[in-house]
Amino acid sequence: MSRRRAVLALLAVCVLGCLAENAQGQALHYERPVERAPQEKDIGGGYVTPKVQKPLPRRAWLEILDVALLAAAMGVSVWIVVKRRSRRWLVALTVASVGYFGFYREGCVCPIGSIQNVTVALTDPNYHIPMVVTATFFLPLLVAVFYGRAFCGGVCALGSIQELVLLKPVQVPRRLDQALGLLKYVYLAAAIWYAVLPAAQRDFVICRFDPFVSLFRRSGFAHMLALGAGFLVLGMFVGRPYCRYLCPYGGLLSWFSRLAARGVSITPNKELDCGLCAEACPYGAIEEMRAVRRKCLYCARCYAACPREGPLVKAFVPLGEVR
């Protein structure tokens, strides 16, 4: 319990740091000097330089709506998994998330890429991030401390699209799974390294190599589109390859979700030890008949496969009659 408190305190400090950064950022006046272009006096003839045009930011209330929707989607995800225990509902949520966070919002702002923005904001005094990015980054971590990787399931657009293409999952051998799983921590370290570099060499690698964002936008570099398509084709047979082996935010979430007390649970008190749930899990997240919080991606397939869950129960003898 005290460990969880320490983690929550750490999260709070980071959030406060980002908010302070944000407040400071609001106070800064920004103007790009136009010096290199021909000036009015050089052009002559009464020419007036037009005002510097900046793209308008997304309206504030829409940004707040985005954060609210993110929070609501995670709340619904937790509710479906903990209370409703239904795969069908979760698929509906997944489709909605791909539609909104993916194709409508075009995969941005996402917590995965915001790792680097938050890192830069915390290390570089000249860099500021808006409140929306702060909230987007920390909300899923906060939820993970209590309920595990609720964000991964039906909320994350990148995860959701892979979730939907999964057709015929093969079980990745455990050793290989573990070894590949380490890649995401390497990626996380590289992302942080590229973020703390001085501004000139800084590189937002996570967003640059986001395999699905160009699919959501239906435009982008050909190699990124091909990479995204490749991940999706691979994802038809290997469950969510990006989430499990590459996603740096997945690495963070799996650390935080170790503290989670609730989440996907295999029918306590009425299980049959039949192992159908472990067979159904495409992510190898069920070990010894228990869902492993740090691996569980909230897809609820185990519920769908369980003879003791949902509509199938009706086909069975009432619970009292079978010991």
Add this chain to the structure above:
Amino acid sequence: MSGPGLKNATIAAGAVMVLSVVALAVDYAVMRGWTPASDAQIAALQEKVQRDAKLAPVLAAEQKRIAEFNRARRARVNWLSLVLVGAAAGFLGGAKRLLAGQARPPVRVPERGPSAVWPRAGRAVAAQAAAAAPEIDLTFVDGLIEKEGRGAEAAIPILQAIQAHYRYLPDEALRRVCHLTEISPAQIAGTSSFYSRFRRSPVGEHIVRVCHGTACHVAGARQITDELRRELAIAEGEDTDPSRTFTVEEVACLGCCSLAPVLMVDEHTAGKLTPATACDALAAVQPGERA
């Protein structure tokens, strides 16, 4: 939609998906070849315009043409990609349904009647039901009483012998004992229910002793017993399956804790069990082998 209709629709969606991918790829490849050429054209025109201002409208027209072309291309790609997303959704949805229909295992419903796992035993039950309760041959009891005597002190040896002969204490045999000896029904009832070795209900052909000693308990003996009872369709409060093939007993210790969880089927021992392998252990004795 189901069956062939679903299959055809899925194949059609897959074809549309592949076609739109091919179209997008071809479009991309053509554009890659085309763009540098038009860039060079524009650059050349711009150079000419710098020398001869009269050519400016030609340059403007060319630039407009390229802009229009790019806009049209952008719209085309947008439409194609929307078609691709729609077709992919249709294909995946259909394919998932088809695969689910293929792979769905039959729902295992634990039956209340004859065990589904031991069909031979199930037939035996049907035969038994047809023949009603079999008559018990009581001549053994008569002979036994002649040998053991008729006094109350002979109660336990008589009960032991009856159990050894019939494998349980049939009510008819006990009534016969009361009838022929000085032993009272109350004494028989008391003795036979006090000692757990005596049993009043028929025993199955094979006795399965599941160890519930400390080591086996910790290693999951409860789950093993539960699984066996479920698989054999043993009703609550009973210990023998409806076909009287197996009697499942919980015993204290079988003396091989290193094999925990362990069970014995008659004289065969099976260790290091899991709920999945518990029922395989029963196959050591074929059901109905002694029938």
